[in-house]
Structures are given as structure tokens and as C-alpha cells.
Amino acid sequence: MASKLSELQSAAAQASKYVAKNGPSYYKQLMEKNKRYIKNPPTIESCQLLAKQLFYTRLASIPSRYDAFWKELNSMKQVWNKRKEFKNEDYRIAALFGVGWVVECYAWFFLGEVVGRGFTFTGYYV
Template identity: 65%
Template structure:
């Protein structure tokens, strides 16, 4: 156990030395590549302004999303009315989509329970 702890400390030391040596270069390169996204001057007031712009822009997009949602619902209703005209491929795609949604739901439940399958901590 002590040898594994010593190995872990050694790896952590190597990683911190690598970051100390190459971190600033990576940081400068990253900023240079993405300078078109940087707002000048970089102040707290500018950050607060951008946060408010993002919030209210998202709020302003709700009506458009609402309309798109109901268009999708109407499309599904139309498909259901004409279900005798559906092809097997379309039904298969819909079934796979439903199965995928269920799988993501199950995975989220497992993650939410702390990666336990029964819900109890052992």
C-alpha cells in the first residue's frame, strides 16, 4: 500500500512539473487562438454585462423554441394519423430513439444514485 502511495505521489509530482513547465505556453497559445472571443477590457463589469446578455438572449429565444416544439408535436400527430402509411424503417427509427431515451434515463438514474444499481450503499 505504501509503495502505491509513493507511486501516486511521484506521478502527481511529475504532472505538476509538466504543468509548471508547459502551462504558460499552453495558456498563451489558447488565448491567441481564441482572441476573437475575448472582450476588451476584461473587467468584472464586462463579465456581468455578458452574463446578463446571455440570460436575456436565452429568455428571448423561448418563444421560437416553443413554436418549434409545437411544430414537432404536430408532425408526430400527423404521422400517427397516417400510421398505416409508415414504413418499417420509420417505425424502427422511432423505436430506437425511444430505446435510446430510456437508456439515457436509466444511466442518469444510476449516476444520480452514486453508480449503484440497487440504490443502496454497500
């Protein structure tokens, strides 16, 4: 256990040295590359103004998102009403998407469990 701790400490020291050496140049490069997104002067007031603009912009987008939701729901109702005209291929495609969705949900659950345990594989998954 002590050897792993010393290895971890040396790795952390190397990472710290790397960040100390390359961090400022990376920061300058990043800021130069994205300077069109920077609000000058960078004051608390300008940050508060941007936060308010973001909030009210998102608030203003609710009606269009509401309309898009009802449009999507109506298209799903039309598909449901035409279900008697479906062929076997249509059912197969729907089943394929359904199975894919279930597999994706399980994969996210599994990944969350692994991350929650500190990236260790134990228990039922072995």
C-alpha cells in the same frame, strides 16, 4: 497500500512539473488563438454586462424555441394519425430507434454508476 500511495505521489509530482513547465505557453497559445472572444478591458463591469446580455438573449429566444416545440409536436401528431398506413418496415425502424434509445439510457446510467464509485467495477456488473 503504501507503495501505491508513493506511486500516486510521484505521478502527481511529475504531472505538476509538466504543468509548471508547459502551462504558461499553453495558456498564451490558447488566449492568442481565441482572442476574438475576449472582451477588453476584462473588468467586472464587462463580465456583468456579458452575463446580462447572455441572460436576455436566452430569454428572447424562448418564443422561437416555443414555436419549434409546437411544430415538432404537430409533426408527431401527423405521424400518429397516419399510423394505420405504416408498413412493417416502418415499425421495424421505430423499434430499432426505441431499442437504441433504451440502450443509450442504460449506458449513461452504467457510466454514471461507475463514475460514482470512483471508476471501479464491482457488484452486479462483474
